Amino acid sequence: MPAKRELHNPKASYHHGDLRQALLDAGDGVLQEQGLKGFTLRECARRAGVSHAAPKHHFGDVTGFLTEIAALGFMRLSAALELEIAGATNLDEEFIATTRAYVDFAEAHPEHFRIMFRCDLLDDQAPNIRQAAGETFRLLTNVILRQRGEPSLSASEYASGGEVIFVNVIHDIVIGWSHIHGLAHLKLERQLTMVPEDMHEALLVKASRRLATMLRQEAGNT
Amino acid sequence: MPAKRELHNPKASYHHGDLRQALLDAGDGVLQEQGLKGFTLRECARRAGVSHAAPKHHFGDVTGFLTEIAALGFMRLSAALELEIAGATNLDEEFIATTRAYVDFAEAHPEHFRIMFRCDLLDDQAPNIRQAAGETFRLLTNVILRQRGEPSLSASEYASGGEVIFVNVIHDIVIGWSHIHGLAHLKLERQLTMVPEDMHEALLVKASRRLATMLRQEAGNT
DNA sequence: TTCTTATCTTGACATTAGCAAGATAGATCC
DNA sequence: GGATCTATCTTGCTAATGTCAAGATAAGAA
Missing domain, CATH: 1.10.10 (Arc Repressor Mutant, subunit A)
Incomplete structure (x- = not known):
């Protein structure tokens, strides 16, 4: 020494x-x-x-570092989603729990959440983040599939041609994810301040219940 | 000289x-x-x-500068929304046009859009951005109100106690905005790449139509 | 004219990302 | 055991940035 x-x-x-x-x-x-x-x-x-x-x-460089941080963020989000989903005992509860887990994650880890969805700061084609984000997307997809009464996708099913399987329900997946993500993002970025803080939970529940009800109905024409 | x-x-x-x-x-x-x-x-x-x-x-400082840039962004978004909304001839069309204008704005001005919704970079309590963002929110609120068959709010009505007026429909407003914003944000940050690019327009139309149909129905229990 | 004030410049400091060259130590091979 | 190899980490440098303080300039008021 x-x-x-x-x-x-x-x-x-x-x-x-x-x-x-x-x-x-x-x-x-x-x-x-x-x-x-x-x-x-x-x-x-x-x-x-x-x-x-x-x-x-x-x-x-810093992009590589942030990409790694974002990938970890997606893994944590997936874990949080899985935990909340596992506790639900019916379809309404499951969708509400999913929304809650997503929103809570954004609030608990605001900077991670921001970085995860800032493709200009990341190398969003890097294998690790693609894998991590893909798993999150698979979990969300399965939530929607279950709302529609269809079987969930395992990780291997999703990896090998999941696109083919869910091509028919992609609209509903995007509807569901947009709802969840939009709510989380707007709340995180303080765009919902016209709603009193103590009403946010009720708002989340009511909005998500209504969305879930819709997802369980057959889509109309077009 | x-x-x-x-x-x-x-x-x-x-x-x-x-x-x-x-x-x-x-x-x-x-x-x-x-x-x-x-x-x-x-x-x-x-x-x-x-x-x-x-x-x-x-x-x-740079925060003050970005706040100004963001306020301008909200003004442009409002202008784009007003233009598209004015061209719609029925409720379905109006909601679809609103979504399209919002999504198109995010794609056409990605950096403005990002800054507008990054409250950590801004002084989001500054009067100019509050005013500009408030006007955007008023336009979106009115879209939802019309879906529900209720009268729109003028700028002065909104300014003087709009909260009181739309307290009953705040859930639907948040549902509608979350849908629109979530779709725009996910698309901007390249999270919808599992949907082929040439299907995005049809996706937007179908998703928005379904949402609008729901907004026109009475909310269920709770 | 002279004074005041808003506007803009100059120069400096602390900080950062990234690069190049070197130092260190653990691993591998003989 | 000893020599070499290689991954890992340090040092020192450059160009750039945000912010501040002090000064220069011009436009208008008095």
Whole structure:
């Protein structure tokens, strides 16, 4: 241990061990405490106790880093959806629970949510985020399929030609997702302030129940 | 005209005349050509032919500038909505046209749209943006009110206690707006790529028609 | 004319992303 | 064991940014 060298973090060795994960954790912290504005590669490096150029080897540039953060966001969203969906005991409840989980996620992790849906900041063709976002979409698709009384898609079914299976219901999937996503996004970005805060839960329930009822009806002409 | 001074723009006088508008125009150009990433106060100043600190006097800081840009965005969105709504000849058409105008706006001005709904980048309590966003919301509210066969709100009616008037229909307003906004946002952020591009128009029409039909029905229990 | 005020410039500082070159240490091979 | 290889991390640099403070300029008021 040569004393002449002053490492950024004298406790740690030159090789961090799991710097990649440490940087992702640091990024989480920065996003939570300072938001996307305070999110810089150098700040994350500082928190991880390494030099400013250390992240480059693991993520390339800031786009690569954000892509990874967004992919993690989709994984957490999927987990939250699965948890809420599993607790529902009927179709109305399931759709409401799905909406609630989605909206709650946006409010609990606003910066992650923003980044996940900012394709100009990401490499949205990267395999990891495509995979993660695809899984979220599969869960939402299945919620709609069940509303319509159709069988759900397993991950493997979805991977191998899910498009073919749900081509007939894609309209309803988009209707359902747009409803959920629009509500979450508008709420997150403070566009629903004309509704008193304590009415938001009731609003979510009523709106989602009405949507679900519609999804269970046969679509009309055209 | 002292020859020793080298102004940024020798053609213009020291006092620009309408630098505020020139900067806003420059900002428009930057957003269109380079997006939010290339949007910097200094770049806008360069385009307007003034020094890098000139914007400060007109907008304060970058947040103030973006707030102004966002307010303009809401005004343009309102104009687009009004135009499309005016062309509709029945309720189905009107709701579809509203959705189309909103979605088209997001695609035509993606960066404006992103900024308008990024409350962390803005001073969303500033009077100009509140006014502009309020007008957009009034137009959307009226679309929903007409679907329900209720009278529209004029700007003055909306300003003086519109909340009281539409408290009974706020659920449907949020349902309608969430649908429209969610569709626009998901499409803009490339989350609907599982639907072939040439089906997007038909998707929009079908989804909106179905939504409009629902809005015209009485809400069920709860 | 002189003073006042709004407008714009200059210069500086702290900060960032990204690059290039070098240092370190763990792993591999002989 | 020792030499080499390679991934990992550091240092130092450049160009750029937002913001501030101080000064310069012009337009209008007094």
